[in-house]
Amino acid sequence: MKKTFCPGFKAAGIASGLKKNGRKDLGLILSEVPACVAGVFTQNKIKAAPVLLDIERIKQGACQAIIVNSGNANCCTGKQGMRDAKNMAGHAAAALGISEDHVLVASTGVIGEQLPLSKIKKATPRLVKTLAPRGFYDLAKAIMTTDTVPKTVSAQGNIEGKIFTITGIAKGSGMICPDMATMLCFICTDIKASPDFLYNALYNATERSFNRITIDGDMSTNDSVIIMANGVSEAVVQDSTQNSLFQKALDKVMISLAKKIIKDGEGATKMVEIAVKGALTNNDAHKVAMTIANSNLVKTAFFGEDANWGRILGAAGRANALFDPDRVDLFFDDVLMVKDSTGCGKRAETKATKVLKQPEFTVTIDLQAGMGCSSVLTCDFSIDYVKINADYRS
Amino acid sequence: MKKTFCPGFKAAGIASGLKKNGRKDLGLILSEVPACVAGVFTQNKIKAAPVLLDIERIKQGACQAIIVNSGNANCCTGKQGMRDAKNMAGHAAAALGISEDHVLVASTGVIGEQLPLSKIKKATPRLVKTLAPRGFYDLAKAIMTTDTVPKTVSAQGNIEGKIFTITGIAKGSGMICPDMATMLCFICTDIKASPDFLYNALYNATERSFNRITIDGDMSTNDSVIIMANGVSEAVVQDSTQNSLFQKALDKVMISLAKKIIKDGEGATKMVEIAVKGALTNNDAHKVAMTIANSNLVKTAFFGEDANWGRILGAAGRANALFDPDRVDLFFDDVLMVKDSTGCGKRAETKATKVLKQPEFTVTIDLQAGMGCSSVLTCDFSIDYVKINADYRS
Numbered sequence: 070m071k072k073t074f075c076p077g078f079k080a081a082g083i084a085s086g087l088k089k090n091g092r093k094d095l096g097l098i099l100s101e102v103p104a105c106v107a108g109v110f111t112q113n114k115i116k117a118a119p120v121l122l123d124i125e126r127i128k129q130g131a132c133q134a135i136i137v138n139s140g141n142a143n144c145c146t147g148k149q150g151m152r153d154a155k156n157m158a159g160h161a162a163a164a165l166g167i168s169e170d171h172v173l174v175a176s177t178g179v180i181g182e183q184l185p186l187s188k189i190k191k192a193t194p195r196l197v198k199t200l201a202p203r204g205f206y207d208l209a210k211a212i213m214t215t216d217t218v219p220k221t222v223s224a225q226g227n228i229e230g231k232i233f234t235i236t237g238i239a240k241g242s243g244m245i246c247p248d249m250a251t252m253l254c255f256i257c258t259d260i261k262a263s264p265d266f267l268y269n270a271l272y273n274a275t276e277r278s279f280n281r282i283t284i285d286g287d288m289s290t291n292d293s294v295i296i297m298a299n300g301v302s303e304a305v306v307q308d309s310t311q312n313s314l315f316q317k318a319l320d321k322v323m324i325s326l327a328k329k330i331i332k333d334g335e336g337a338t339k340m341v342e343i344a345v346k347g348a349l350t351n352n353d354a355h356k357v358a359m360t361i362a363n364s365n366l367v368k369t370a371f372f373g374e375d376a377n378w379g380r381i382l383g384a385a386g387r388a389n390a391l392f393d394p395d396r397v398d399l400f401f402d403d404v405l406m407v408k409d410s411t412g413c414g415k416r417a418e419t420k421a422t423k424v425l426k427q428p429e430f431t432v433t434i435d436l437q438a439g440m441g442c443s444s445v446l447t448c449d450f451s452i453d454y455v456k457i458n459a460d461y462r463s
Numbered sequence: 464m465k466k467t468f469c470p471g472f473k474a475a476g477i478a479s480g481l482k483k484n485g486r487k488d489l490g491l492i493l494s495e496v497p498a499c500v501a502g503v504f505t506q507n508k509i510k511a512a513p514v515l516l517d518i519e520r521i522k523q524g525a526c527q528a529i530i531v532n533s534g535n536a537n538c539c540t541g542k543q544g545m546r547d548a549k550n551m552a553g554h555a556a557a558a559l560g561i562s563e564d565h566v567l568v569a570s571t572g573v574i575g576e577q578l579p580l581s582k583i584k585k586a587t588p589r590l591v592k593t594l595a596p597r598g599f600y601d602l603a604k605a606i607m608t609t610d611t612v613p614k615t616v617s618a619q620g621n622i623e624g625k626i627f628t629i630t631g632i633a634k635g636s637g638m639i640c641p642d643m644a645t646m647l648c649f650i651c652t653d654i655k656a657s658p659d660f661l662y663n664a665l666y667n668a669t670e671r672s673f674n675r676i677t678i679d680g681d682m683s684t685n686d687s688v689i690i691m692a693n694g695v696s697e698a699v700v701q702d703s704t705q706n707s708l709f710q711k712a713l714d715k716v717m718i719s720l721a722k723k724i725i726k727d728g729e730g731a732t733k734m735v736e737i738a739v740k741g742a743l744t745n746n747d748a749h750k751v752a753m754t755i756a757n758s759n760l761v762k763t764a765f766f767g768e769d770a771n772w773g774r775i776l777g778a779a780g781r782a783n784a785l786f787d788p789d790r791v792d793l794f795f796d797d798v799l800m801v802k803d804s805t806g807c808g809k810r811a812e813t814k815a816t817k818v819l820k821q822p823e824f825t826v827t828i829d830l831q832a833g834m835g836c837s838s839v840l841t842c843d844f845s846i847d848y849v850k851i852n853a854d855y856r857s
Contacts, residue, residue: 113780114780114781114784114788115777115791116780116788142773145773145805145806146806147805179771180773180777181773181801289777290773290777290780365848365852369852375853377573378575379538379539379574379575382509382574383574386509386510387508390508394508407575410509410541411575412539412575451849452850454759454763455766455849458759458767459764459766459767459846
């Protein structure tokens with residue numbers, strides 16, 4: 070993992086004193102040359118200052134660096150917060166000797182406290198000095214909050230004999246719910262591509278990855294997924310075949326990062342896929358899947374390794390989807406547990422209980438109403454989730 | 464509390480062996496004369512057999528008895544489940560010597576297991592023998608699942624010199640979320656009133672009580688609120704003044720029961736009112752209040768007695784309401800903690816932390832966008848919630 074890299078990019082992560090425990094909390098990504106850029110951001114009405122800044126700056130279509138801190142979200146910090154976000158970019162730009170407009174900013178951590186900018190200012194020259202092609206692992210560490218492991222993924226592809234690389238770094242463990250640009254994720258790639266192409270590819274990959282996971286149904290104020298393409302590989306995306314080659318590689322990186330986030334969900338001990346099929350529409354299937362995936366009663370039953378399928382049907386029933394309540398089938402992996410909304414008995418339950426003891430399994434719900442389907446990833450809900458979130462600020 | 468009664472009604476609660484621990488699990492309410500009846504039921508698409516039966520029977524506008532069990536929800540039990548619900552009513556009718564059509568049925572407990580009807584059949588004659596005017600407390604005990612205390616409330620009123628009584632019994636601790644007829648609640652009253660009048664009064668009171676509380680955002684398959692009016696008091700509701708006198712008393716009883724449910728929320732240690740004002744519409748205010756009230760991150764912070772207002776604003780921001788994200792004020796009781804979406808500093812936080820240490824407090828959010836307001840009750844989210852729900856069936 071420490072070997073993660075992407076040609077033409079450097080990264081760094083150091084401790085600046087924002088976190089009380091002396092852990093890394095300040096990170097930087099630099100592209101050797103100005104890169105094309107695109108991003109998707111939280112749909113929350115309350116947006117952090119760096120998100121508002123990035124949404125503006127990304128319109129230029131080009132950037133060269135991203136500076137990011139953990140330990141403080143710089144959100145609900147008023148005009149001072151926006152000044153701090155701009156100054157954070159300014160200090161990085163000065164130390165790097167590049168245009169301030171080409172620096173994006175991201176923050177994650179506690180909401181509502183002013184950013185201790187002097188610490189960041191003081192640490193930035195040291196941050197720049199530690200920039201290295203193999204610095205992504207340090208960066209991934211520097212953006213962790215309640216995460217227990219750093220999350221990096223690399224993939225390579227080939228367009229007409231020219232190798233390209235995609236490297237992704239993400240953080241996220243709580244306040245994770247889709248229908249937004251989820252948590253922090255930075256993607257570096259060395260292909261040549263336009264900002265429009267990048268945005269479409271990023272949007273598609275987000276729909277297939279981060280918008281299909283949920284840990285606690287809470288939507289963050291700081292979620293940002295940013296992709297930078299510096300073109301140093303000379304692999305160019307020009308037609309639809311090349312397009313789909315790149316999309317496939319990007320999907321792979323982002324789905325892999327999304328799974329890492331679920332597995333590292335606050336207090337999580339299991340990753341569970343909720344697959345809904347036979348819905349009238351895909352939209353109905355997605356509503357049912359998300360309602361089940363966010364149900365505390367379902368998630369605590371997963372934690373208890375209890376094949377309590379009644380809670381799953383109860384959640385499906387309140388999802389506002391059209392189906393016959395007497396015709397629902399349910400599987401734990403390949404064990405048919407419920408046929409036409411009625412339990413299949415003790416033998417099925419014994420088999421299902423074995424499935425639930427695994428660290429990963431799939432719950433399939435067949436609504437027998439049509440061809441719509443959807444699949445989302447969730448985790449179980451443990452005592453540790455409550456401990457982590459009752460104690461987070463103390 | 465053991466003195467709860469309502470003229471012309473008897474009640475009973477005994478142990479029939481449905482619960483493994485020998486606790487009371489079978490209850491009965493009898494009106495001496497056929498009573499007018501109305502009910503509101505769960506909006507969940509998956510409805511338990513007794514709910515489906517009651518929805519049909521209640522159309523007659525009259526009933527004389529309700530038989531209810533805990534320990535088994537008789538839900539997702541197919542055609543056998545409906546036969547069992549009808550037979551449960553049939554056994555009660557036979558033992559009471561009344562028409563089977565005049566018996567309603569309610570069940571609460573685990574979903575997806577067939578009802579052990581033979582146990583109920585065997586216990587019913589004994590249940591009928593123990594019927595007593597002061598039997599409501601036993602009944603309240605017999606309908607408990609994860610509840611830790613029985614819930615009964617009585618109130619009296621006066622219409623033109625004629626005293627009337629309203630007695631309510633409720634159960635509910637988990638799987639509690641509004642926009643439905645919440646959990647089990649039986650209301651007995653001795654006024655004279657038509658089924659239509661009763662339905663309107665019940666609907667209004669439900670909107671003001673059970674539809675304003677949330678414990679875990681999960682909607683049950685068995686929720687039923689049923690009111691019976693036997694007319695033995697000779698207090699008659701005939702005009703709008705009398706109407707509002709009765710409505711006020713009914714509201715009082717049902718709001719009091721709703722508060723008892725929140726205080727007895729699974730694992731709950733605090734009751735918190737979320738009051739939203741200054742919204743563009745009442746609907747916007749309600750969406751914001753419910754999103755905050757159901758946020759796991761907000762509720763775990765309450766448990767941790769952490770004045771983490773950023774999570775509250777974060778939840779408000781994803782509620783799909785129209786407001787200026789830079790103009791939100793927030794109070795813990797009367798402590799102004801956030802002004803124009805920015806924290807009021809350490810002194811406010813110290814005061815707010817004291818508020819959070821109380822067993823009951825109010826969070827007021829002013830969106831400064833209009834005149835809409837809404838208020839809901841929620842509880843904190845503790846380690847015990849997870850313990851209770853991971854272990855519930857074992």
